[in-house]
Amino acid sequence: MALVYGARGGVYLGGGIPPHVVGSLKTETFASAFRGKGRLEPYLAPIPVYVIKAAEAGLKGAAVAVAAANP
Numbered sequence: 001m002a003l004v005y006g007a008r009g010g011v012y013l014g015g016g017i018p019p020h021v022v023g024s025l026k027t028e029t030f031a032s033a034f035r036g037k038g039r040l041e042p043y044l045a046p047i048p049v050y051v052i053k054a055a056e057a058g059l060k061g062a063a064v065a066v067a068a069a070n071p
Helices: 028-035 038-044 057-069
Strands: 011-013 049-051
Touching: 028 038
Parallel strands: 011 049
Antiparallel strands: none
């Protein structure tokens, strides 16, 4: 997804699973799997990966979007 959307500012992982596996996401195994894409590695290497831990982050984001669209 980082390549498809050009996520230079970071990849955000949300939902129920990422907060429970955050330790695994900090390992070199994950980093190698994320960045190890051959000639695209220089593009992927500086992209940070974040875990969203906030409860109901999707609903909060939707509320902000609705409020911004309806001032």
